[in-house]
Amino acid sequence: MANLLNRVSFLERKLNALKYQLELNESYPDVFSAKLKEKSQKKVEELKEKESHELLKLEIDALDNPAYLKYMTEEQLNQLEQSYDLKKRQTITSYYRKTGQNQTSEVLEDDLKKIHSTYEQQQKAMLDAYGQRQYTKETLSANRQKYASAEKAHLERIAIYEKHLEEFNQKKLDDLKSSLNQKKEVLKSKIQSIESKLKAYQASTQGKQHLKTELPEDVILRIDHLTMQFGGLKAVDDLSFDVKRGEIFGLIGPNGAGKTTVFNCITQFYKATEGNMYYRTRLSDVITLNHVKVHDVIKQGIVRTFQNVELIWELSILDNMLVGAHSKYRSKFFDHSFQTRRFKREESIIRAKAIKILSDLGLLPYQHFYPLGLPYGVLKKIELARTLMTNPSLIILDEPAAGLNDLETEQLAHTIKKIQKEYDTTIFLVEHDMGLVMSICDTICAISFGKKLAIGTPQVIQKDPVVQQAYLGGE
Amino acid sequence: MKLKYTPKHTGFKQFRLKMKTWTNHPYFPILVLGFFLILIQMIGSTGLIRPSLLNFLSPVLIRYMVSLGFLLLLGYAGLASLGTAGFMGLGSYMIGYLFQTSGMPAELAFLVGIAVSLGLGVMVGFISLRVEGMYLAIVTLGLAEILKNFFTYSPLTGATDGMRLQFIKFLGITSSNTVVYNPINYIIMVLMVLVMIWMVNIINSPTGRAMLSIKNSTSAAQAMGISIMKYRLSAFLIATMLAVMGGMLGMLRTTTSFPGTWGIDLSLNVLAAVVIGGTKNIWGVLIGTFIVFGLKDLVLARIPFFQTFSNAHLMFSGALIILVVMFYPGGVIRALEDIKRLIIKLYTKILTSWKEYTYGKSVE
Numbered sequence: 001m002a003n004l005l006n007r008v009s010f011l012e013r014k015l016n017a018l019k020y021q022l023e024l025n026e027s028y029p030d031v032f033s034a035k036l037k038e039k040s041q042k043k044v045e046e047l048k049e050k051e052s053h054e055l056l057k058l059e060i061d062a063l064d065n066p067a068y069l070k071y072m073t074e075e076q077l078n079q080l081e082q083s084y085d086l087k088k089r090q091t092i093t094s095y096y097r098k099t100g101q102n103q104t105s106e107v108l109e110d111d112l113k114k115i116h117s118t119y120e121q122q123q124k125a126m127l128d129a130y131g132q133r134q135y136t137k138e139t140l141s142a143n144r145q146k147y148a149s150a151e152k153a154h155l156e157r158i159a160i161y162e163k164h165l166e167e168f169n170q171k172k173l174d175d176l177k178s179s180l181n182q183k184k185e186v187l188k189s190k191i192q193s194i195e196s197k198l199k200a201y202q203a204s205t206q207g208k209q210h211l212k213t214e215l216p217e218d219v220i221l222r223i224d225h226l227t228m229q230f231g232g233l234k235a236v237d238d239l240s241f242d243v244k245r246g247e248i249f250g251l252i253g254p255n256g257a258g259k260t261t262v263f264n265c266i267t268q269f270y271k272a273t274e275g276n277m278y279y280r281t282r283l284s285d286v287i288t289l290n291h292v293k294v295h296d297v298i299k300q301g302i303v304r305t306f307q308n309v310e311l312i313w314e315l316s317i318l319d320n321m322l323v324g325a326h327s328k329y330r331s332k333f334f335d336h337s338f339q340t341r342r343f344k345r346e347e348s349i350i351r352a353k354a355i356k357i358l359s360d361l362g363l364l365p366y367q368h369f370y371p372l373g374l375p376y377g378v379l380k381k382i383e384l385a386r387t388l389m390t391n392p393s394l395i396i397l398d399e400p401a402a403g404l405n406d407l408e409t410e411q412l413a414h415t416i417k418k419i420q421k422e423y424d425t426t427i428f429l430v431e432h433d434m435g436l437v438m439s440i441c442d443t444i445c446a447i448s449f450g451k452k453l454a455i456g457t458p459q460v461i462q463k464d465p466v467v468q469q470a471y472l473g474g475e
Numbered sequence: 476m477k478l479k480y481t482p483k484h485t486g487f488k489q490f491r492l493k494m495k496t497w498t499n500h501p502y503f504p505i506l507v508l509g510f511f512l513i514l515i516q517m518i519g520s521t522g523l524i525r526p527s528l529l530n531f532l533s534p535v536l537i538r539y540m541v542s543l544g545f546l547l548l549l550g551y552a553g554l555a556s557l558g559t560a561g562f563m564g565l566g567s568y569m570i571g572y573l574f575q576t577s578g579m580p581a582e583l584a585f586l587v588g589i590a591v592s593l594g595l596g597v598m599v600g601f602i603s604l605r606v607e608g609m610y611l612a613i614v615t616l617g618l619a620e621i622l623k624n625f626f627t628y629s630p631l632t633g634a635t636d637g638m639r640l641q642f643i644k645f646l647g648i649t650s651s652n653t654v655v656y657n658p659i660n661y662i663i664m665v666l667m668v669l670v671m672i673w674m675v676n677i678i679n680s681p682t683g684r685a686m687l688s689i690k691n692s693t694s695a696a697q698a699m700g701i702s703i704m705k706y707r708l709s710a711f712l713i714a715t716m717l718a719v720m721g722g723m724l725g726m727l728r729t730t731t732s733f734p735g736t737w738g739i740d741l742s743l744n745v746l747a748a749v750v751i752g753g754t755k756n757i758w759g760v761l762i763g764t765f766i767v768f769g770l771k772d773l774v775l776a777r778i779p780f781f782q783t784f785s786n787a788h789l790m791f792s793g794a795l796i797i798l799v800v801m802f803y804p805g806g807v808i809r810a811l812e813d814i815k816r817l818i819i820k821l822y823t824k825i826l827t828s829w830k831e832y833t834y835g836k837s838v839e
Contacts, residue, residue, distance in 0.1 A: 093835035298700035310695035327700030336680035
């Protein structure tokens with residue numbers, strides 16, 4: 001029986017991996033085509049840059065005489081004037097320093113006059129030098145025609161080049177797509193065979209079937225008589241409740257009620273003393289979380305945040321997002337050491353996804369920053385964004401509004417609702433801020449000293465006398 | 476007046492921009508370094524550079540390779556090991572023993588050494604990495620002491636006299652005591668370049684990021700699906716492998732090995748090189764290695780004080796560690812960056828004051 005279950009779980013893992021590979025294959029062409037577009041744009045820019053030298057010469061030739069004179073001498077005249085100005089100032093300051101007084105005299109005036117005359121001479125010489133070109137009307141019009149035809153040819157060439165590049169890119173993309181399609185067929189056939197095998201096994205595994213019928217279809221997480229004991233202290237005492245798929249579930253309670261302990265039990269940071277936690281995966285199989293390892297919890301689709309932001313301080317925000325997708329990487333240590341094509345492809349896909357999520361939450365300006373020194377509200381938001389990297393089906397938020405001001409809390413409520421809607425997830429949160437909890441949660445569970453007080457909609461909880469007593473300390 | 480077509484860059488500037496895509500690649504400086512090292516070796520081996528000056532280079536490069544493994548362990552996985560010298564000694568004695576007594580070709584012995592290092596690393600790692608804290612340092616310290624005593628008293632390693640081989644042949648290169656310009660140095664340089672590229676690849680991959688996240692926050696790392704044991708162990712394995720490889724390359728170069736070389740001071744020197752250079756930067760570690768291992772032969776050996784007290788260079792690196800940890804936790808590489816910024820600041824200040832002097836303060 002146990003052997004059979006092992007076999008089934010092995011097959012399921014394989015099935016998951018294959019499905020993920022299929023997903024990657026489907027999202028790669030978009031990333032690839034964006035890359036190709038960038039590359040071809042760069043090439044076109046290069047061509048424009050290269051041809052602009054020739055065109056500039058023709059354009060100058062096609063200018064009429066006064067415009068030519070102005071264009072050629074404008075910059076140099078400016079330079080001359082600047083140098084004249086500097087020289088004037090230099091003589092004045094040196095003269096003042098020599099005499100020790102800030103007064104003009106005849107000697108200084110003479111010097112300045114000399115400098116001015118040389119400046120005028122230089123100016124005249126320059127204008128004479130560039131004024132020598134005297135094109136007649138005929139040559140000018142011929143030059144203009146030459147320039148116009150050259151420009152036309154240039155634009156045509158660029159258009160042809162662009163078209164050629166586009167065709168080339170399309171061909172490359174088609175090649176990629178066809179090869180991916182072939183792979184897809186192979187993957188699909190593999191998936192089908194595994195699924196048929198699984199079906200055969202599932203008919204004979206009754207334990208699993210039993211669990212499946214026990215848990216209602218719309219429940220994603222069931223806490224069943226959970227008890228957590230630290231020595232003589234019962235932090236969580238015989239707690240049980242259900243979290244439904246797609247809702248925002250809030251867990252509230254006074255300080256020290258054991259809310260964070262419940263979270264740590266679910267994510268296996270603590271091993272529960274008694275009781276079970278049943279969880280429905282994306283494939284709608286039911287598993288008990290009790291025997292899952294801490295770092296495997298995320299593979300089942302459960303991601304958590306922490307009460308005090310736990311970001312990686314030595315990595316940039318974008319790299320932090322990539323750490324969030326760590327469990328999604330299929331490339332192994334070998335690929336990392338030699339930077340194989342497989343790894344590079346995977347990295348580019350995941351990077352594109354991280355950038356998309358960051359821009360969704362309005363965090364894109366921070367992508368190359370390091371977390372140290374960013375505002376606390378932004379850090380909380382980044383931690384929230386990091387959880388989305390693995391397409392989780394259950395997000396566990398540990399006091400998301402702790403340490404935020406009113407405006408930031410309002411924004412956070414908006415963000416949480418948006419995430420729940422757009423990313424099709426269930427959100428389970430612990431919070432002290434009653435305003436936030438009452439405004440966004442669909443169901444609330446109130447606990448005190450590890451025991452459940454009440455469960456229901458926000459209106460029910462607000463009116464519940466037991467909850468009021470626990471919070472306000474009696475009548 | 477502006478015209479329609481204005482080329483942005485011309486001539487040399489355009490060429491430089493084109494080259495930038497090459498020079499910005501992380502492999503570029505590594506390959507340039509390797510090229511220059513091999514060039515120096517080639518020029519030197521014609522007789523232009525004294526052998527005593529040339530021969531100081533490759534031991535430092537071997538220790539640099541070992542330090543790179545330690546960089547991954549300390550700077551990325553946040554662990555410290557004090558068994559580096561023990562592992563290096565193990566490598567050097569093992570390849571010598573396998574070549575001399577069992578007649579195994581040195582190439583095969585090299586691979587056997589790497590396999591043994593991996594096995595030993597897994598064993599030590601599984602024992603010591605399960606527990607949080609500095610247990611790895613304690614266990615590796617004990618192991619290094621055991622190994623050192625084994626080298627000193629066992630007849631297999633030649634006891635206190637050390638192991639002296641007549642010759643050793645590796646990849647067609649025969650080295651012995653009498654060879655002056657040893658061509659094995661080329662192999663050491665090529666291997667160093669490969670190891671550097673490997674390190675850069677690991678650092679910029681999910682593996683490197685996972686190690687850094689474990690160092691920063693174990694709970695966040697676990698919540699993101701990073702197995703702590705796996706990545707700590709792999710960092711330790713890489714460090715062990717590179718240490719054993721360094722020891723073997725040393726044996727291939729000098730064909731002699733003495734138990735006194737593989738004491739705790741060598742492990743501490745490797746630690747010092749990484750800390751002084753900068754714990755997260757391979758170029759910083761290069762500078763650190765040259766300060767700790769190269770300075771002794773190149774500069775300090777000419778000062779009379781250091782000649783009379785043979786171990787005084789340890790004092791020098793100890794003082795450097797204190798200075799770096801107190802004033803520059805980022806290491807020498809960070810200090811260099813700061814100095815560069817300071818020079819630029821000073822330059823602009825001097826320029827503005829000179830302008831003020833010649834042209835006067837106020838604009839008329």
